[in-house]
Amino acid sequence: xxxxxxxxxxxxxxxxxxxxxxxxxxxxxxxxxxxxxxxxxxxxxxxxxxxxxxxxxxxxxxxxxxxxxxxxxxxxxxxxxxxxxxxxxxxxxxxxxxxxxxxxxxxxxxxxx
Amino acid sequence: xxxxxxxxxxxxxxxxxxxxxxxxxxxxxxxxxxxxxxxxxxxxxxxxxxxxxxxxxxxxxxxxxxxxxxxxxxxxxxxxxxxxxxxxxxxxxxxxxxxxxxxxxxxxxxxxxxxxxxxxx
Numbered sequence: 001x002x003x004x005x006x007x008x009x010x011x012x013x014x015x016x017x018x019x020x021x022x023x024x025x026x027x028x029x030x031x032x033x034x035x036x037x038x039x040x041x042x043x044x045x046x047x048x049x050x051x052x053x054x055x056x057x058x059x060x061x062x063x064x065x066x067x068x069x070x071x072x073x074x075x076x077x078x079x080x081x082x083x084x085x086x087x088x089x090x091x092x093x094x095x096x097x098x099x100x101x102x103x104x105x106x107x108x109x110x111x112x113x
Numbered sequence: 114x115x116x117x118x119x120x121x122x123x124x125x126x127x128x129x130x131x132x133x134x135x136x137x138x139x140x141x142x143x144x145x146x147x148x149x150x151x152x153x154x155x156x157x158x159x160x161x162x163x164x165x166x167x168x169x170x171x172x173x174x175x176x177x178x179x180x181x182x183x184x185x186x187x188x189x190x191x192x193x194x195x196x197x198x199x200x201x202x203x204x205x206x207x208x209x210x211x212x213x214x215x216x217x218x219x220x221x222x223x224x225x226x227x228x229x230x231x232x233x234x
Contacts, residue, residue, distance in 0.1 A: 001176055040220035049209055049224035056218055093160055097219040100173045104160040
């Protein structure tokens with residue numbers, strides 16, 4: 001199975017500042033035939049299911065604010081929140097869907113400093 | 114509007130079999146490319162994908178749990194059922210069903226609210 005590793009495990013950022021979360025896969029999730037990275041990011045607030053933020057590593061889901069952006073390719077990916085808002089406090093998960101057996105990172109807890 | 118809802122027992126005893134039902138609306142699992150997965154999350158821990166069933170009845174299972182899992186669908190009822198045998202306290206978790214294959218990607222675009230299952234004698 002593809003192992004997804006996020007860093008850091010937790011992060012505290014001041015309101016209005018940038019937050020950056022990293023995700024590394026144990027093998028490439030870039031599919032050569034379509035040049036797409038099979039990588040998604042989810043936001044999970046307490047007591048709620050995960051919410052899809054980004055797919056194909058950098059495409060925002062409809063309705064997701066543009067302060068959220070995804071980047072990276074192959075095995076190394078980043079989720080960036082350009083200007084942290086109070087409502088962004090959550091756990092963020094990366095996930096690969098390259099394999100028929102999807103796997104998730106361990107999650108990164110984002111808090112306000 | 115696409116929705117999914119999980120249902121099943123809140124409490125099961127060790128060694129028992131767990132049966133969970135995902136009832137969905139707003140899409141058809143007969144549509145090419147559609148998939149429904151089960152994913153679980155122990156309290157305070159990471160998400161773990163368990164199983165998937167596709168529009169064409171293709172089935173895929175977690176490598177570590179495949180001997181204990183069975184997934185099936187009833188397209189006429191818009192339901193996906195997951196059974197997990199030989200339950201253990203470490204299986205205590207919130208169990209989610211989620212849709213993939215929206216047409217744009219195979220990420221999980223819609224999730225149910227989840228159902229908490231506790232395994233205890």
